[in-house]
Amino acid sequence: MKNEIEIPQQLSALREFTAARIAIGRAGNSIPLKQSMEFKLAHAHARDAVYSTLDIDGLFTRLEVFGFPVLHLHSQAANRHKYLKRPDLGRLLNDDYKERLNCNVTNPDIAIIIADGLSAEAVNGNAYSLLKILIPKLLDAKLTVGPICLVEHGRVAIGDDIASGLKARFSILLIGERPGLSAADSMGAYLTYNPQPGLTDESRNCISNIRKHGLSYKHAADKIFYLVSESFRRKLSGVGLKDNAGLLGES
C-alpha cells in the first residue's frame, strides 16, 4: 500500500524474540489496514468464544463412551449476560438440577465437571481429547470416577457445589478460560481435594492453556495425574501442594 511506511529489516527481525505486535509499520500515524484487520479478527474470535455455547449433544455422545453417567446441569445464571454481570450466580448450582445430582451420589474418588466458563468452544474442542488420556490413567491407579457433569454458565467454584453433592473426594473441573487475542480456545483444569462449598482459589491447583496448539493433552493429563496422586497422598490441594510440584518440570 502506497501510504505505508517501510519497515527496516532490523526492526522486523526483532519479531523473532516476541509475539508482541511489534514492527507493524504505520499508515500516517495509524496502524496499517492489514494489521488492523488481523487484530479485529482475533478480537472477533474472542468475542464469539465468550458467547459460544456448550455442544451438549456432541459432548454427550463422546463422553458416554467412558461408561459413566453424563449429567447436564445449569448454574443459577440464566443467560450469558447474567453470567457476565453476576459471577456469584455462576458459582452456584441451579436448584432445579439438584435432584439430578442427588440421584447419582456414588461417593466416587473423583468427580469430573466440564463447565463452559468464558469459552464453551474451549471445552467443546478439548475436554474429550484430554479425558481420553486422563480417565484410563485414573482407573489404572484404582481411583473411582463419578458421573461426568456438564454445566452451563458455570464458574470454577461451582465444582465445589457439584462435587460435594456427589460426595466426591476430589474434583477435576475443566473450564473455558477467558479468551485472549492469541487463543480463544484455551481450557483450564482446576483440581480440588475434598471439595466443599466456600473454598477459594488458594485451595486449588490450576493447569492452564490446554489446547491443540498450547499445552498438549498428553502433557496436561500427566500433570493432572501427578497432582491428583500427590493430593491423595498428602490429603490437600492448592498453594500447599504447588510448592512441591517442581518435579513436573517446564510445560
Added chain:
Amino acid sequence: MYSFTVRNRVYRFKDLKTLLAKASPYRTGDALAGVCAESYEERVAAQIALADVTLKTFLNKVIIPYEKDEVTRLIIDSHDVAAFSLIGSFTVGEFRDWLLGDEIDKIVLESIAAGITPEMAAAVSKLMRNQDLIAVAKKCEVITKFRNTIGLRGHFSTRLQPNHPTDEPKGVAASIIDGLLYGSGDACIGINPATDSPAAVLNLLNLIDTLRQQFDIPTQSCVLSHITTTLDLINQGAPVDLCFQSIGGTEQTNTSFGVSLALLDEAYEATLSLKRGTVGQNVMYFETGQGSSLSANAHHGVDQQTCEVRAYAIARRYKPLLVNTVVGFIGPEYLYDGKQIIRAALEDHFCGKLLGLPMGVDVCYTNHAEADQDDMDNLLTLLGVAGCNFIMGIPGSDDIMLNYQSTSFHDALYLRKTLGLKPAPEFEQWLIKQGITNGEGDLLSVNSSHKLLSGIL
C-alpha cells in the same frame, strides 16, 4: 437520614455512604455489591438530595469508621483547613457550579486541592455529566518530574509497556526499541513482570537501565513488582528509579494487596534516598481501579467510585510521578461496557486531578467486556481533551502477558497529532536528536542504520 420527594414518593437514604452509592451513575459493580439505586428515579432523587449536602458534612460524618480504617484516618488527619476555607460554606451542588465558573482556574484549583477530601470529590463527580468532568479536569495542570517533566499543558506522555509472558529479555528489549521508534516512553518504561521473583525483577531493571544509559534517554524505568520486592532490591543496590504499588481505598483492600501506610512510608523514603531523579524527585508510581475493594470483599458498603477516590488520598501523601487508573482491566462484573468504562475513566481522571494528582489512564478492556477499539478511541480522545497526563503504549494494543487490550504506540501518535499535543519536553528533544521525530512532532522514516537498531541484541 437524607431524603427527597418525587411526585409524592419519598426516597430516604439512611446514611451518607448509601446516598453516595445511590447517586452513582449505574455500573455493574455497584449492582453486584447491592448498593446501587433501584430505579432511574431513585438515582436522580439521590443526586438531588446529595446536591444539598454541605461539604462540611464529609468532615463530620465519615463513611468508614475512623477507628477501623487507616485510610479514613489519613483523610481526616491530613485535611487542610486553610485550603478548605474558600469552599467551606458550599453544598455539593454549589461546589459543582462553582468549579465550572470561568473565574475558577488552575491557580484557584491548586489552592483548594488539599482541602478537598476524596468523598467530596466523589460526591461532586456524581452530579456532573461527562462534559463537566472534562471541563474542570482540563483546568487543572499537575506537573511532576524525575528525569523529565510530565503533565505540562499541551503535553501528553506515554508509559511504554513492553511486557513479555516469560520476561524474555530480548523480547522485552524488542518491544522497547519498537516503542521508542514510535516516540513512546516519556512517562516511563514500565514492565509488568511475569513473576515477582527478585532475580527476574532485577534482570529487567538492569535491562532498562542499560538501554537508558546507552542511548541517554531522558526517562525513568519501573518494574511493577510488589513493593516489598522493590524495597529489597533497593536495599541490594538495584537501579530503582520509581517505586510501584497497586493501592485501594480501604485499609482492608490494601491488606489484601499486602501493603499498609507504614510500608508505603518506608518504601517511599528508601526510593527517595536513592536520589536518581535529575530534574525532580517524584519517585512513586501508583495504580488503582474501580472495583478493587469489592473484589477484595473490603468495600464496607461504599460504592466503587468513592472507594477509588479514597485510594487517591493515599497516592497524594507520596507526591507520585504517575498515578494510573487501570480502568477496564477488572472485567464486566464491575464495568460492563464501553459506556461504563468511559464514564469511570472520566470520573477517576477528574477526581484525581481535583485532588492534585498526576493522573494517567490505562484505556483498556478485556475480551469478556462489551467494548472494542472504537470505545477505546472515544475514551482516548475524551481524555486527550480533558488533559490527561499519560496513557499506556503497547505494541499493537495487545498485551501478550496480561492478556488485555490497551492503547497502542499509534494511538498516542493519533492523539498528539489530532489535538496538537507534545511529549515531555526533554523527551521531545531526545526524539529530535535521535532522528525519530522532526520539530513538528511528526515521525520520520526509520532506516536500517538507526543506532537504536544496531548492536543492541
